Amino acid sequence: MKRTPFPSSPSLIQDDSPIRVIACLKKIDDMRRFEETEDCFILGFDPSLPVPPSFDSSVPHHDADDVAVVAEKGQVACRDYPHSRHLCLKFPFHTTPHESYCEMCYCYVCDSAAPCKNWTIFSHCHAENVVHWKNQRKANRIKTQTQ
Template sequence: MKRARTLSDDSPIRAIACLKKIDDIRRFEETDDCFILGFDPTESSPVKDVSSKPLNKDADDDICVLAEKGKIALRDYPHSRHLCLKFPFKTTPSESYCEKCYCYVCDSAAPCMYWTVSRHCAAENSGHWKDKRKVRKIAY
């Protein structure tokens, strides 16, 4: 059943449904990107390929990610090194990079020729790195 389009459909803010019954999962998976489960899905779960180990990497019990569906932009598509999900910028050495990382300054695949020499591995979208990026774009 299609609902009538409203002005609020253009808003990036969406309501999030809280499912109370396990039977509602399939119906909501077809139309919604995100919903909250108001029950334990591991008890006779109809969802296939959900690992028993949560995808959370922190100790916060308030929210628990059970599964992912689709591509994750900062993991599965090219991204600046400081935005990498595989090697978080604040908790891993800045020299680290994944196969999708690129240099913020050079706009080339990591590692660039200045990766460790001029510390492009530490570049992020702020301060003097923004200036270096602008200068490089003008020069090339």
């Protein structure tokens, strides 16, 4: 093996050997950085497998106090099971017309599938878990029990 010093710095030794250090990447997150700087590197993982969701700190977050859902698994109660209209996830109560409903919504007052017969006539579509609608619900239950 022949070693020759660099002309600019006599303390450094130039190695003419074809053997070099090759990096072995363990995480896919490092791949982009190494692709930009290295000609050759070894992957210690299968790049064709799906990448698990992770928090990317390089993406600017404008609403740092908010929560972001990146994945979900299984059933969601207020979407996949029967729920009162005011709890619906498909049609959020405070941002969509109250007359809207999904296939799993039911009337808070009548305890029947939405839309009930009083959905728009007596405004049952606006019912939520507050004193006025709780009283309406109690009255409706008493009325149906006495019939």
